[in-house]
Amino acid sequence: MTDITTEKARIGAPSSQPFINGFTEEGESLSPLNAAESKSPLAGEAVKAHSHGGGVGIPDSSRAGRLTSYKLADFKPLTGMEEDWRFTPLKRLKGLHTEVLTGTGPSVAVTAPDSVRVETVGRNDARIGSAGIPEDRVSANAWENFSEATVITVPAEVETESEVSVVLTGQGTQAAAQHVVIVAEKFSKAVVVLDHQGTAVVSENVEIVVEDGAQLTVISLQEWNDDAVHASSQQARIGRDAKFKHIVVSLGGDLVRVTPSARFTAPGAEVELLGLYFADAGQHLEQRLFVDHGVPNCKSNVLYKGALQGRNAHTVWVGDVLIRKEAEGTDTYEANRNLVLTDGARADSVPNLEIETGLIAGAGHASATGRFDDEHLFYLMARGIPEDVARRLVVRGFLNEIIQQIKVPAIEERLTAAVERELAATNH
Amino acid sequence: MSTLEIKDLHVSIDTEQGTKEILKGVSLTIKTGETHAIMGPNGSGKSTLASTVAGHPRYNVTSGTITLDGEDVLAMSVDQRARAGVFLAMQYPVEVPGVSMTNFLRTAKTAIDGEAPSLRHWTKDVKAAMAQLRIDADFTQRNVNEGFSGGEKKRVEILQLELFKPKFAILDETDSGLDVDALKVVSEGVNRAHAEGNMGTLLITHYTRILRYIKPEFVHVFVDGKVVEEGGPELADRLEEEGYDRYVQGAGAATIAAADAAAQA
Ligand SMILES: Nc1ncnc2c1ncn2[C@@H]1O[C@H](COP(=O)(O)OP(=O)(O)OP(=O)(O)O)[C@@H](O)[C@H]1O
Ligand SMILES: [Mg+2]
Numbered sequence: 001m002t003d004i005t006t007e008k009a010r011i012g013a014p015s016s017q018p019f020i021n022g023f024t025e026e027g028e029s030l031s032p033l034n035a036a037e038s039k040s041p042l043a044g045e046a047v048k049a050h051s052h053g054g055g056v057g058i059p060d061s062s063r064a065g066r067l068t069s070y071k072l073a074d075f076k077p078l079t080g081m082e083e084d085w086r087f088t089p090l091k092r093l094k095g096l097h098t099e100v101l102t103g104t105g106p107s108v109a110v111t112a113p114d115s116v117r118v119e120t121v122g123r124n125d126a127r128i129g130s131a132g133i134p135e136d137r138v139s140a141n142a143w144e145n146f147s148e149a150t151v152i153t154v155p156a157e158v159e160t161e162s163e164v165s166v167v168l169t170g171q172g173t174q175a176a177a178q179h180v181v182i183v184a185e186k187f188s189k190a191v192v193v194l195d196h197q198g199t200a201v202v203s204e205n206v207e208i209v210v211e212d213g214a215q216l217t218v219i220s221l222q223e224w225n226d227d228a229v230h231a232s233s234q235q236a237r238i239g240r241d242a243k244f245k246h247i248v249v250s251l252g253g254d255l256v257r258v259t260p261s262a263r264f265t266a267p268g269a270e271v272e273l274l275g276l277y278f279a280d281a282g283q284h285l286e287q288r289l290f291v292d293h294g295v296p297n298c299k300s301n302v303l304y305k306g307a308l309q310g311r312n313a314h315t316v317w318v319g320d321v322l323i324r325k326e327a328e329g330t331d332t333y334e335a336n337r338n339l340v341l342t343d344g345a346r347a348d349s350v351p352n353l354e355i356e357t358g359l360i361a362g363a364g365h366a367s368a369t370g371r372f373d374d375e376h377l378f379y380l381m382a383r384g385i386p387e388d389v390a391r392r393l394v395v396r397g398f399l400n401e402i403i404q405q406i407k408v409p410a411i412e413e414r415l416t417a418a419v420e421r422e423l424a425a426t427n428h
Numbered sequence: 429m430s431t432l433e434i435k436d437l438h439v440s441i442d443t444e445q446g447t448k449e450i451l452k453g454v455s456l457t458i459k460t461g462e463t464h465a466i467m468g469p470n471g472s473g474k475s476t477l478a479s480t481v482a483g484h485p486r487y488n489v490t491s492g493t494i495t496l497d498g499e500d501v502l503a504m505s506v507d508q509r510a511r512a513g514v515f516l517a518m519q520y521p522v523e524v525p526g527v528s529m530t531n532f533l534r535t536a537k538t539a540i541d542g543e544a545p546s547l548r549h550w551t552k553d554v555k556a557a558m559a560q561l562r563i564d565a566d567f568t569q570r571n572v573n574e575g576f577s578g579g580e581k582k583r584v585e586i587l588q589l590e591l592f593k594p595k596f597a598i599l600d601e602t603d604s605g606l607d608v609d610a611l612k613v614v615s616e617g618v619n620r621a622h623a624e625g626n627m628g629t630l631l632i633t634h635y636t637r638i639l640r641y642i643k644p645e646f647v648h649v650f651v652d653g654k655v656v657e658e659g660g661p662e663l664a665d666r667l668e669e670e671g672y673d674r675y676v677q678g679a680g681a682a683t684i685a686a687a688d689a690a691a692q693a
Binding site: 386 | 482483484485506509511521525526528531532535536539571572
């Protein structure tokens, strides 16, 4: 075990000076905005006043102090100054943060092996609320407004032979709410794909329960139409010795903001949070994840990779990893890598690792935003490879690291084709 | 039989202080089967010459010509030059994230030959060439140059030389950063490629050490962007004993004085 002498180390905190002066990781390149940003005035007070998890003595900007509540009224109206909304263009949320969400939510079509239970339930079902409490206003708004939920249960000890496919098809631009619950019971094993398509303006809560010894993969695909707006809070509770793999793939939509979180509830569990995004001109693709190590001897590994091209393509990645005092023996690593293909695109990347105990196995983070630069291009072209082929080679290789983790051949093929399509657009 | 001809080449770069002329009239002719050594002190413009032939966009050719069998090389894009048979083993090979060696080698070979190599033979060729250069088999799974040591990068450059079979190889300080064993392994690779009889070699080096393993017929001494003396292998022996002092007293001393002045300004 590594004995970290600093009792509480905060590395790469988004809203203040780096804890360790000049601390940078292999080419970490936070945007000047991030580096210079002064602390948001709202970050502290509101949080402490309502917090379920935090309390006295928790620093304002600590993830442990974030307000959580099922009630919309507990969250103040958004101004865009909030730490967790400061990158999001609120105007483009199309009312998800201000309106009552009365629109028709995306239709849900589930294809699953017979061994998997699929139900549509009302708000009062006992399983609602089993994994998550909203952590922001948009999520709370959906919680307050959804009328029915889809519950997918993989029964104990069942190992599914094929994936569970959940196709969510948008029904138009009226702001709507959506609720999905996925339960992997003890020692079950399954892959669930949430496949978001069409046009929607939707705030979605996905609750994921991974019971003791279960192995669950959840893949959330955002291949929306260009005009879609999607906020998705995907919260997972992880049981003892469970394995959870979560893969976010955001390609389509005007504004997509996915906020996955994984909370360990018992020792011995492992999570892998992976992500891939490819932003075109004008798109805003945001991912903010949270790994909450609150118990000993759990492992987490985070890798998000993004490519950007075109004017005002904007991606945001914020990775909060919290290792609480109790979480001795934690082993965690988080990394975000962005590849900027053209001028005028912007990638914000903020790793935020909070460590409250010195008795951990390992903790690290890396963030790098690279340009596909002239030297890479020169090297490949000097070996006879034409420019467009060189560009594809690099992007494909870069994103493939995530795609090949999906391990559902049909989806891997589909995504490879989707990336090719995005790349074809680069040439224009 | 091919000829690479460089005639009165002048090259400048754009710096923050303005345009700077680095090559000041270089002429050089290399034919298939020949090995030419270019030797010169640091900063004399050796890499500039190499990169200009390969077509690096940073270098502006202000006058002069480069032709390959009469074809205008300067009119070709970087990839066209490579496909025409020019290969540059770089002094500082670039790390290319996200692209595996396997994928890279196959893509390059396909581009250079104009058709995909037969998979079975290709895999065997790559394996064999790697073994001869004592490159671990697992390097094929790694990304191009990523995390390779200086010496490993140089071996991988020579691996490409052997696999791509260019008409002309420009080796920019392939010897630097290599220990004696690695130097031998790499030199053997160059000699193997040369022995096939279809390649001319331009060997750029600062030291004479590599000339114990690779024997040039022609030696050109390069100082301050120009060839200041030419001769046979005996010239290299003389450089071994005397160093560059003799030349640097002339043009070089002026360069150093100018550089010092610039540094102080
Ligand atoms: N980007 C640049 N900005 C300013 N000067 C440059 C730049 N690139 C090269 N030079 C200068 O051009 C000159 C020639 O450089 P070059 O790299 O060709 O020399 P070299 O003979 O290969 O040296 P070495 O033996 O160190 O490899 C040097 O004086 C160098 O400082
Ligand atoms: Mg050089």
